[in-house]
Amino acid sequence: MTESISPASAAPKPFKSSAISFSVIIVNYNGGAYLQAAVDSLKTQTLQDxxxxxxxxxxxxxxxxxxxxxxxAQARLIKNSDNVGFAVANNQAANLARGQWLVLLNPDATASANWLEKLQAASRRYAGCRVFASTQYCLDDPDMLDGAGDAYLIFGIPWRGGFGHPASKLPDTGLCFSPCGAAAMYDRELFLRIG
Structure with a gap:
């Protein structure tokens, strides 16, 4: 389904069917061939919910x-008439989503086939946690980390923990400052409540 809207126009309506586990959101701006690769990686997910x-x-x-x-099975493309930015576009999608979890994926990233399955397992193992980060590997060199959750730097900004380190140095599962928006999972209800 493709819809074209302007930021001032009426928002598109959510899908009309029962709730699902995940609403995967990709915000694109001139993503080129990367966008199709990101979408194609979702077609092979071991968990299709x-x-x-x-x-x-x-x-x-x-x-x-x-x-x-x-x-x-359930995909839609919404074309904004203006570049409203990453945050506004994610909020736009969050308001349309009906999954229990909002799962962000950058258009220049690809998901491993068991990505959603692993996120689901993590949400069950850590039932009190409402936000999850994903391990990110460099697209051109999967032996290198692109990030393992964000860390808060002494410069006062968050940045991808483990960025540029060998994948063999991946830390154990644990707490991080925040997930990187390139591959994050948020409880939709909490996300919407916080606004």
Whole structure:
């Protein structure tokens, strides 16, 4: 399903069916071929209990125009007439989502086949946790970490923990300052309540 909207227009309506576990959100702006690779990685998930919401922020590279969403049972593409930015577009998708969990994925990232399955297992193992980070590997060199949750730096900003380190140095499961928005999972109810 493709919809075109402007930020001032009426918001699209959520899918009409029962709740699901995950609402995967991809916010795209000129993602090129990376966008299709991100979507294709979701087609092979071992856990298929998800919907996909792709929000395009007025890309000029044609990436949303050739996007193939076939193979994903519940997928929609929403084309904004303006670039409203990463945060606004994610909030837009969150308001449409019906999954228990909002799962963010950057358009230049690909998910391993068991990504959602592992996130589901983590949410069950750590039932009191409402926010989860994913291990991120460099797309061009999977032996290197792109991040393992964000750390708060002495400079006063969060940044990807483990960035640039060998994957063999991946820390054990544990607490981090925050997830990186490139591959994060949030409890939808909490996300919407906080606003």
């Amino acid at each position: 998800f919907e996909l919401i792709v929000i395009d922020n007025a890309s000029t590279d044609g990436s949303p125009d050739t996007l193939d969403l076939s193979g994903i």
